[in-house]
Amino acid sequence: MSAEAKPNYTLGSVKNALRLLQSFTLDTPEKKVTELAASLGLGKSTVSRLLSTLESEGFVMKDPESKRYKLGLSVLQLNTIVTSTLEINRESQPVLEKLTEETGETSHIAISGDFSVVYINRTECPRPVELLSHIGRQNPMHCTSSGKVLLAYGGDGLLERYVRSGLTCYTQKTVTDANKLRNVLKTIRENGFDVSHGEFIEGITSVSAPIRNYLGEVKYAVSVVGPTKRMKASQEKIIFKVKQAARGISEKLGYWRRP
Template sequence: MSEDQLYSSVKNALRILRSFTLDEPEKKVTDLASELGLGKSSVSRLLATMASEGFVIKDPETQKYRLGLTILGLNTVAISCLEVTRESQPILQRLVYEIGETAHVGTLEGMDVVYLNKVECKHPVQILTHIGRRNPAHSTSSGKVILAYQGEEVIEQLIERGLQKYTVNTITDPDDFRSTLKTIRERGYAISIEEMREGVASIAAPVQDYTGKVVYAISVIGPVHRMNPYDVSIINKVKSAAKEISEKLGYWKN
């Protein structure tokens, strides 16, 4: 096998792994071949190789593949090694104790928020925000607060892709969305009230790395009947927690 062929095989294997999602956790060879534009024999060969190393598992009854335990192990190592995960843990725990709602740390990947750390309260909201979960940035407080500090090209790229509507409160008008991000920058925090899911609200504040760039967000999420997203005391606690994590990551504001 030439170097170019090896590179192509590795790239296609990674494309296969990334194609598995929470919405489609299992796929057949024909599904993958059609989705990725590859030959069925190539996909079958790559899956067999990955299965031998535990990266995927084949269900003998359905003939469908799903991610294997090797991926889980790598994910655990990757998450545990992230400095922000380590540094945020006690701060998230304190925030949950003080506010009584679930707290997260997330980052922006593409046009989605990916949750890197999470501490649940005693009665958490039933919404998909587990570690590794991707949610649309424009309809979450974490996503909006990170986007507010990004360059104009990033924001416009998201708008051009389309602001999908999830509830009646989801911001879908481009001008309204730009205005919202401007307000977030001015206030230093973001709120989301039933924008992703009805009955759920969240508050987020920006977390900066040692260069001062906003790369993460800390947020608390709870049901609207239990958590008032306009509560100044809660907002200040979230902002204070974000500042503390930023400092632990090496950022000090002059």
């Protein structure tokens, strides 16, 4: 059967329910029916029915006073199952803990999402600062070290699609020129790491290196993130430790043991 003739088994109601769940973020963790209807382009009655169904299964909860909805405990249970069964999280956890201990900064594991970098594991340092890098957070790729590493090894197809989607400016240091970004990614492939100084958030620096799976493919990135003042003082040491951590996790995933 051709791709054009393949039947569409997508259920609109299920898709809308999933879109509804995905509309909650850390910035907007609670929403009213009217807000959800407007953001999803659905009628209030449709949204109310979806919320009633999701609430009955524990996927959303309603605050009786504010009348706002937020994600329920069923979402947390699914998240726990996903994170606990990810091989990369099991293998990277001791390495991340050691990396944070040796650098004194917060460390992460990230993967690429739909034109974004997604953090799937994190070990926080004893002196944490406000960072937009919690587990599940999606950040832009072109101005974060993990994102640039994943772009650098993701192939020309991913890069060109990403560039066409637009290079949003977040700070004065954000790279918004496509040719300049291509040169940055070329340097990452040559050096095997990236350093980002205040490209996404002013005063925050991150260092990242690629993690390879047993096939040699770069599917993940490991990074250390912290205040620029602290990071710059020991940048060379941090670069060395991040690259060392990337090699260690790659080995755990079977990269160096390939026949």
